[in-house]
Amino acid sequence: xxxxxxRELVERFxxxxxxxxxxxxxxxxxxxxxIALRMTGNAxxxxxxxxxxxxxxxxxxxxxxxxxxxxxxxxxxxxxxxLDVLRKRARHSVRPLEExxxxxxxxxxxxxxxxxxxxxxxxxxxxxxxSDEHRAVLVLHDLQDLDYAQTAAAxxxxxxxxxxxxxxxxxxxxxxxxxxRETEPTEGPEPLKEGR
Amino acid sequence: MSTHPDPEQLSAYIDGELPDRERDDLEQHLTxxxxxxxxxxxxxxxxxxxxxxxxxxxxxxxxxxLRAAINKARRRPATRYRRWTxxxxxxxxxxxxxxxxxxxxQTSKSxxxxxxxxxxxxxxGNSPAALIEVDPKNxxxxxxxQLVIHGPVAAxxxxxxxxxxxxxxxxxxxxxxxxxxxxxxxxxxxxxxxTSYLTGIQGCEQQVLPAHTSNRPVPLRYIxxxxxxxxxxxxxxxxTVGTETKFELWVVQRVDCYIRYFVPPR
Numbered sequence: 001x002x003x004x005x006x007r008e009l010v011e012r013f014x015x016x017x018x019x020x021x022x023x024x025x026x027x028x029x030x031x032x033x034x035i036a037l038r039m040t041g042n043a044x045x046x047x048x049x050x051x052x053x054x055x056x057x058x059x060x061x062x063x064x065x066x067x068x069x070x071x072x073x074x075x076x077x078x079x080x081x082x083l084d085v086l087r088k089r090a091r092h093s094v095r096p097l098e099e100x101x102x103x104x105x106x107x108x109x110x111x112x113x114x115x116x117x118x119x120x121x122x123x124x125x126x127x128x129x130x131s132d133e134h135r136a137v138l139v140l141h142d143l144q145d146l147d148y149a150q151t152a153a154a155x156x157x158x159x160x161x162x163x164x165x166x167x168x169x170x171x172x173x174x175x176x177x178x179x180x181r182e183t184e185p186t187e188g189p190e191p192l193k194e195g196r
Numbered sequence: 197m198s199t200h201p202d203p204e205q206l207s208a209y210i211d212g213e214l215p216d217r218e219r220d221d222l223e224q225h226l227t228x229x230x231x232x233x234x235x236x237x238x239x240x241x242x243x244x245x246x247x248x249x250x251x252x253x254x255x256x257x258x259x260x261x262l263r264a265a266i267n268k269a270r271r272r273p274a275t276r277y278r279r280w281t282x283x284x285x286x287x288x289x290x291x292x293x294x295x296x297x298x299x300x301x302q303t304s305k306s307x308x309x310x311x312x313x314x315x316x317x318x319x320x321g322n323s324p325a326a327l328i329e330v331d332p333k334n335x336x337x338x339x340x341x342q343l344v345i346h347g348p349v350a351a352x353x354x355x356x357x358x359x360x361x362x363x364x365x366x367x368x369x370x371x372x373x374x375x376x377x378x379x380x381x382x383x384x385x386x387x388x389x390x391t392s393y394l395t396g397i398q399g400c401e402q403q404v405l406p407a408h409t410s411n412r413p414v415p416l417r418y419i420x421x422x423x424x425x426x427x428x429x430x431x432x433x434x435x436t437v438g439t440e441t442k443f444e445l446w447v448v449q450r451v452d453c454y455i456r457y458f459v460p461p462r
Contacts, residue, residue, distance in 0.1 A: 022452035029262065033254040047258045051265040058269055120249045142246040148213055167207035174238040181241060
């Protein structure tokens, strides 16, 4: 995400250059899809959400304020559109995960692709069990690698709220995923993130 | 043991978001506090699990659907395209639609091969505005796959583009052999339109196809049409693999040259 390039794309699009929007789509398509899929847990919902986000963008970006960041705006719309889909879906029974896998057996090596996929399925299941607001901070911070300030801007909440929600969300995830840890060795120290 | 820290500091610590002094205090506390150390390990493990999740990407079909939806929302190009279609149809007064059903499910590549069940001589002279529908049954049950082809824009293929001995009838089913012209539809297209479309389609071809293919011959046909409601170009190739000749169809969105290979699902 390059803020300067984003601004230029938005300006070109506002001037009527439709190809600029195509570039925006290419630039953010995967990110929006990933947010939507992790938020909803369902590929069909993710596809619908992705379309909603970019059609909203098509209509909104011509009058986009220059002082707002495109990436912040798109992350916000992606989360909100995902939540809208979830609210619509809530009227019906929750759809099952499409790629629900079996729990890996004990004799599968940890780095086995199937085992990793199964573990990812478990994590996604847990993700769907935490509250919407907790899931949103987890998806943006831990999966999309936004920092606290970027996450706060995207969700339009204070940084302190991001901090507390993220902590509580991780504790909840840790509880939900506790069964994955029972046979694992204790981890060594982890270096701190840099460049934040 | 020092006083327990604010619990949120543990998460901020593993995220590198703690100021130096708070980080030092926390690390000192952790050396003597088993509870906080256990919580820290759990938080780290959870974050590691999250980060180990694969980054999902939309499938080619989902990307296509997105662009189709965007193009539909744009409206203006679609309006222009409809006007152009009507004008062409009014000139081609006797245009009879030709419907060709193509089974695309039997091989890993879509073809206009032996599975085509086109009416014989369907486009011989009197059906300039050919309507081609492709049977979507082996493509995806959810997608109405229709190719509405408003006649080919004639291209002059280079010598050797069409393999010798090709007997597949498909090219004639969509408007005659390459380079022969003869479609009355073409007479309804102005030179400017023909030049415009050919320039556009060849521009897309040069822009996107090299990334997907190598040593690709000149297309047998450049075709203007729609796909899932989106204005597109079709590029029809004759490709020989071993002793087998296949006709491959590539679909390129006119708006941004987004391309997909016309391929059946696995």
